[in-house]
Amino acid sequence: MKALRPFAIALAVSLAISLASPAFVPLAAEEPLPDEIVVQIDAYDAAVAAFDAQTRDKLEKERSALATALQRIAEKERKAGRADVADAVDAALADRAPAGPAGNLAWDDFVAACRVTSQGLVKKGAGEAPGECSIQVGSWSATIGKGLTVVALVRGNPVLESSYVAESDLNSRLAVDLDRVPAGAYVIMALKGSAAGTNAVHAKFDEAIRRCGGKHAFTKGTIRTGYILIGRLGAEPGSAIELVAADREAVSHPSGAAGKPAE
């Protein structure tokens, strides 16, 4: 026991030094902030929120005044038979629209902010059921329906958010809906389960895909495997991101590992 005494003393001394040192970090939970500081931080948060609200109001007021002035000019130009000038005025106004819930992002940032998953039909018991599907841009999520969900965004505002299941949806309604979307809008397509009938020919649907920068051609019949397109309306065919899942597999952007690039 005598031999151990120096070690015990050394241990006690080192423990006492470490406890007295300012560098000693207790394992206890983080110390709460003093009350007066909490009050100051809360007041700061409230003041910042008030500034933001005030700024939004001022910007909205300016935008409203601009919209009134430009709509009057566009109307005058249309009456004078200069529809192209009126369209240019409308486009200039649209360029200044406030950013929507998905954010006004540059193309590369938009692609990076996209989280898309698609899966066709999966085995469920003796039969088949739709797989998983989701479309998210930043904190904004699209409403997913049966079949192919198509979303078009202008400055982060969803100008098209619809699902297409039947053959007539894909080969007709989609083209009509895309006609209402301005060129350059960001488009996301994702399939959930299946779309179109057994004898469907997808010529018009493939054409819609080309309009959005895609190049994939669907073979005749029911579309039943996952498909993702992230493109721009009016862009060159082949410029979009396209992923096609293997049978019963899910495909995702950005990982995309489960699928393969569209051919």
Place this chain on the structure above:
Amino acid sequence: MPTRSFLRAAIAALALTACLGAAEIPKDASKALATYDAKTAAISADAAKAKAKLRKALLQKLADAEAKEERAKRFAVARSLKQAREEIEAAGEETVK
């Protein structure tokens, strides 16, 4: 030669407009747009400036409180204050970006 580069830029802009076939916006519309752009830029800049001033004042209060706690050897509280200060600083930098 700034004149030459200006001419080159003007010709390029004209050529681009011709290629795109875009119609020219009437002068009164251009003026309204320019006024709007200038006003909204000023509003945003004023708001950013006001918020930066508030943030600076709060950060100073936190730094003072941190120093006070350190002097009183309440190091855990000082660390919490430092963490809060760093979080507010980082949030401010994100807003500026």
